Amino acid sequence: MTEITVPPGGWFSHLFAISADPLHTIAAWAEGADGAVRIPWPVPGQRSMLITDPALIEEILVRKHKHFRKDWFTRRLSNVMGDSLVTAEGETWRRQRKLAQPAFHSRQIDGYARVMVEEAEACVAPLADGQALDLNAEMMALTLRVVCRALFGARMTEDIHGVAEAIEAYMRWYLGVGGSGVPLPDWVPSAANREKDAAIALLDDVLARLIAARRAEPADDLLSTLIAAVDEDGGGLSDRELRDEAATLMLAGHETTAQALTMGFFLLGTHPDALARLHAEVDALEGPLGLHSLAGLDYTTRVFKETMRLYPPVWGIGREALEDVTIGDLPLHRGDQIWLAQWAMHRSPRFFDDPLAFRPERWTPEMEAALPRFAYFPFGGGPRVCIGQRFAMMEGALLLAALARQARFEPQSPEPPELLPSVTIRPVGGLPVTVRRRT
Ligand code: HEM
Structure with a gap:
């Protein structure tokens, strides 16, 4: 009973x-x-x-x-x-999941290990010993670069700042809706609605250009796989559907992982024994990190799982x-x-x-x-389980390892940050840390 x-x-x-x-x-x-x-x-x-x-x-x-x-x-x-993977229902969702699934097969996802390590190394390399920074902002920027490179190849580099700002502006609107007060209908020309509309227009513009470029010249990226996907009737995704899937993957695929990494480094920074074990594991790996390193990242993977237990991004x-x-x-x-x-x-x-x-x-x-x-x-379950689960688990372990090889992040306060739950849980005011470079 x-x-x-x-x-x-x-x-x-x-x-x-x-x-x-x-x-x-x-x-x-x-x-x-x-x-x-x-x-x-x-x-x-x-x-x-x-x-x-x-x-x-x-x-x-x-x-x-x-x-x-x-x-x-x-x-x-x-x-x-x-009307995309996250939001669609019924037959519309089933068709899209079927068309998108090949883009998330392990063979395709494994190919992004190099991109993940490269981006993590580019993120940590310029950080100076003693430098103060907001680790949450840093992780959001890093995971956005990773997912955009996986989705769109190198082409995204020039638009990345505009896209990051547009996503932040959109999330401010969403947080206003989810967090407090009565939401105003979309058509009311309030400042918040105007900011949200401008953010969506910027994303539309960038995505339209990227889709046109990839239709003209396919590459080794997720967007090209989505463009090439066909259903049983021989039909593929329209430009509108491609735009919606790409926007969805960009949004669903970066903030989640960024929050897990942020809280992972917070927990490591406040648990010296766990940090020492993680360092011992990553320091034992020889040469550049990549897909082959995952087998040696058992403890690091456990850190990622335990972080998502205590601080589930969704x-x-x-x-x-x-x-x-x-x-x-x-x-x-x-x-x-x-x-x-x-x-x-x-x-x-x-x-x-x-x-x-x-x-x-x-x-x-x-x-x-x-x-x-x-x-x-942490990734849900059943038919609507996270399509990016494998991508996220690989990204979690590789980014933790690549960053921890070169630096540790000392939280400026040992107290867990106040958390703001929206689609994900975000630390209010970011996560201020001091960078300590490792020799
Ligand atoms: C630690 C990182 C991540 C976590 C914790 C996470 C969590 C989740 C959860 C809980 C759901 C199910 C929501 C529901 O049933 O209502 C979901 C769905 C989804 N996630 Fe993730 N996610 C992560 C990373 C990613 C990444 C990297 C991508 C893409 C690159 C992604 C794309 C999606 C999509 C498209 C869906 C909708 C799937 C569908 O309904 O068919 N996620 N995610």
């Missing part, structure tokens, strides 16, 4: 708590709940449920995924992503029930809002010993085999 808890208080106090401090509120609701939490909700006839049983999460994401669609916050992204997944459906023995109604929160599950003592401790060594093959499938799901 699924246990349903209801946190005390009315919908107003819950709405206020979740707007003011989503991470603590979600963790507090989930604490001790071993099934589902029914959150008092202001919309008549619509309920809101936080699911805390991994078996029920599996049912929603895997076995009964057809009964759900993405939630309102994800759907809002369609003004920049269009902290929650939202779904809306499309019809009445029963999950386990829990009846859900059409329109119910469903929350699956990595943030709460990954930090639960039900699944992890000493859950708030940073212990990369816990990630043994035995521990992974014994872990319930959806107690840890």
